[in-house]
Amino acid sequence: MDVSATDRQLLAALQDGLPLTARPYADIGAAVGLDEADVIARLAALRDAGVIKRMGLVVRHHENGYRANAMVTWNVPDALVSEIGRKLAAYPFVTLCYRRTRRPPVWPYNLFCMIHGKDRTTVEAAIRTLSAESGMAAYPRQVLFSRRRFKQRGAYFGTCAPSLKEAS
Amino acid sequence: MSGPATPYPVDEARPYTPGALEKALLDGFQDGFPLTERPYRAIAEKCGVSEEDVVAAIARMQEAKAISRVGAVVRPNTAGASTLAAMAVPPERLDDVAAQVNGYDQVTHNYEREHELNLWFVVTATGRDMVDNVLQDIETATGLTVLDLSLVEDYHIDLGFPLQWT
Known part of the structure; x- marks a missing residue:
């Protein structure tokens, strides 16, 4: 679907969270000039179109005891990457799974999985599980455990920034 | 900043x-x-x-920061544009460069990872032009190369994360 400027404003208004008020969609709407029914209808349309992947509580893994995370990347033949990506994405400990642009020679890897676990040992076991999928052992791989989190927040659809302005 | x-x-x-x-x-x-x-x-x-x-x-x-918000998780590159970027930052500069990168509102995630490419961050904006501007601005400000690993396909159907209660 085409995401309108109004939809973007609505998503921007939601980025700090749905207000904890009796009529939160009315309150969000007031901020962007929409009435409550319109907010609900637009969010439903965005969800049905897959623009909104999910709507609800956005969990912070670390604070819930999932202290370890690793980004695991493979260099997989382009012809196979979709099939392999879907297979790996189905594991419950895989929280993101993307095909990304290669940047050879520095970065020839095209398949990215994010794995969250309660500790490093658990994440290492999960990586072994993925690597044991048929054929995966043959592909060059990089494992990048996170060391420090400097920032984690919702997306930015606003109109200004400290040093750069959005070209509208 | x-x-x-x-x-x-x-x-x-x-x-x-x-x-x-x-x-x-x-x-x-x-x-x-x-x-x-x-x-x-x-x-x-x-x-x-x-x-x-x-x-x-x-x-x-x-x-308690167990949740960040009640919100909508937006599929990348639908309502805006985003990319994953990586930099190899000299260890003695890492804290400063991480703070510089954090200073951009368009940077939503920023992590140190165990690799020569040690700083990984996500840039999200309303359009690809703005993403490119941010990456370019970071290169200029830090004098370091930024690797742009843009998304080609998303395989994960996000239903939230199954927390295990022990």
Whole structure:
């Protein structure tokens, strides 16, 4: 679907969270000039179109005891990457799974999985599980455990920034 | 620009311990949040508690940072443009460069990782032009190369994360 400027404003208004008020969609709407029914209808349309992947509580893994995370990347033949990506994405400990642009020679890897676990040992076991999928052992791989989190927040659809302005 | 980066302490205190209602909310409402006039009351009816109980439980989880918000997770490159970027930062400069990168509102995630490419961050903006501007600005400001690993395909169907209660 085409995401309108109004939809973007609505998503921007939601980025700090749905207000904890009796009529939160009315309150969000007031901020962007929409009435409550319109907010609900637009969010439903965005969800049905897959623009909104999910709507609800956005969990912070670390604070819930999932202290370890690793980004695991493979260099997989382009012809196979979709099939392999879907297979790996189905594991419950895989929280993101993307095909990304290669940047050879520095970065020839095209398949990215994010794995969250309660500790490093658990994440290492999960990586072994993925690597044991048929054929995966043959592909060059990089494992990048996170060391420090400097920032984690919702997306930015606003109109200004400290040093750069959005070209509208 | 922002102040110093605030790294997450690795050996920080034990994790948040949710109560029964919080667990039910975490298990049941990472997706499918009611799109109705009074969503917190709709949830309350499903959980057999009051609307005030639900609002208070969500507020507690926000306070404890167990959740960041009640919100919409937007599929990358639908309502805007985004990319994953990586830099190889000399270790002695890492805190400063991380703070510089954090200073951009368009940077939503920023992590140190165990690799020669040690700083990984996500840039999200309304359009690809703006993403490119941010990456270029970071290269200019730091004098370091930024690797742009843009998304080609998303394989993960996001239903939220199944937390295991022990």
